[in-house]
Amino acid sequence: MKGFAGFGRKQDCVLVxxxxxxxxxxxxxxxxxxxxxxxxxxxxxxxxxxxxxxxxEGPLRAAWVRERLAGVGFAGDIGSVAAIKALRQAEPDLSLLAAVQLQRDAVAHPA
Structure with missing residues (x-):
């Protein structure tokens, strides 16, 4: 999510x-x-x-979430609050809403 010039606030979506x-x-x-x-x-x-x-796109976003979580060493329950925290740690520009939406994709599309 980094590198998108012109955005002054955290973004609420991830485009595939x-x-x-x-x-x-x-x-x-x-x-x-x-x-x-x-x-x-x-x-x-x-x-x-x-x-x-x-x-x-759902499975692609789910795979993206899993890659980001693995990148910060998260190996817990993807449906947990800790997973959202880890995802936001991995991608600091994600808003809470975007992280929750992405988490839902990851839960809905297991690896």
């Missing part, structure tokens, strides 16, 4: 920004002209990106 369609197209183009030794890697990359491209 994905350019997966752009990445898929670039990989398809690369695969089209790739030498044989690169094809297997590009095909695997296409499969991975293709699997994420259509993903729902």
């Amino acid at each position: 920004i994905r350019d997966s369609e752009v990445v898929l197209e670039a990989l398809r183009e690369a695969l089209g002209g790739a030498p044989a030794e690169e094809r297997a890697g590009l095909e695997r990359a296409l499969a991975v990106v293709g699997g994420v491209a259509g993903a729902d």
